Amino acid sequence: MPLGLYLHIPYCEGKCRYCDFYSKGGSRSVPDEYVDALMREMRRYCNCDCTSLRPDTLYFGGGTPSLLTPSQVARLIDAAAPAPKAEITLEANPDTVTAESLSGYRRAGVNRLSIGVQSANDTQLRRLGRPHDAAAARRALKLARQAGFENLSGDLMLALPEYSYEELDQTLALLIDGGVTHISSYLLKIEPKTPFGLHPPAGLPDEDTAADFYLYAVDRMRAAGFAQYEISNFARPGYESRHNLIYWNCEDYLGLGPAAYSCMGGVRFHYPPDLRGFLAGSAETLQDGRLDAAEYIMLQTRLAAGLDLDRLAARWKVLLNERQLRLLQACETAGLCHLSSNRLTLTPKGMLVQNSILTEVF
Ligand code: SF4
DSSP: OOEEEEEEEOBOSSOOTTOOSOOBSSOSSOOHHHHHHHHHHHHHHHTSSOOOOOOSEEEEEESOGGGSOHHHHHHHHHHHOOOTTOEEEEEEOGGGOOHHHHHHHHHHTOOEEEEEEEOSOHHHHHHHTOSOOHHHHHHHHHHHHHTTOOSEEEEEEESOTTOOHHHHHHHHHHHHHTTOSEEEEEEOOOOTTSHHHHSOOTTOOOHHHHHHHHHHHHHHHHHTTOEEEETTEEESTTOSOHHHHHHHTTOEEEEESTTOEEEETTEEEEOOSOHHHHHHTOOOOEEEEEOOHHHHHHHHTTBTTOEEHHHHHHHHOOOOOHHHHHHHHHHHHTTSEEEOSSEEEEOHHHHHTHHHHHHHHO
16 A cells, blocks of 8 residues: 655745645744654654655645755655655745755655645735735746646635636636646635634625536636546646545555644544644644544545445445435436446536535435
């Protein structure tokens, strides 16, 4: 079974108004002390004095991992000693990268870059509290290609305040013209404790309008050669995120850093969101129980490849009964899923109501 290693970098320049990821705003860099703390935790999971976890994928997520210097990234990659041909991804914010830092990341071993573009509309970016404008996103994509990154992903947020098809088209054009090979496309979710949660922005689309934006984006990306392989992820052939597939396929992943989640051997656990405790080495992981059939079904039906019903029966002893089959056949008639003798896949329309379908059927 492959192993994915996630390193959380909980530092950001500011705090975007919609964001509930654990990170410390007002940061211009990542202290070496934090890199040392990640190495200490790597040693802990190696159960010996070395840090060589030999992951098949390594993901620097955040926060803003592009606040790490290339030499800090190199230290962490060398310590983890990824397997040959490992996928090594680093998330970057457009305004934090330069030609030098990007070449440095490449030399350190990063072979996949994920750039937080979000929108091509500067008014929107300001409203979201993003620290960059669209020109910076264009520049970052160009510099990334010049530095040799072919495996290049861009984030695209949908259904933003005062959203329009024009904004969506312009953002897709920015990403595609910028040479991305992968797009992560998320509907804006208003999280309760964020500034947007406390003071919701005006002009938020209702659920039906948001769904229309999503379905339109799926069509546009497909027409541009980006196949949907997961609810929110689209790729040119061969550029699917191997790291994220580990999550959805319920394989082993280890997340290090405050608020980082893991699932190893079917056991889930996470670090508390406590940077100080993590730095001091006093933050013990908290158990989240075992992976179960319901979660397996939920994660597999996020994928365009869908849920293998034979595997569901073999691994979890779950067989569909007559009632469930009838419900799924009704969903198929409504254009929400496809059901064959051994596979259930949701259509893009079905993915939008995944929770309701799964609650009803399972
Ligand atoms: S840069 Fe990313 S992690 Fe940081 S505050 Fe903004 S959305 Fe959150």
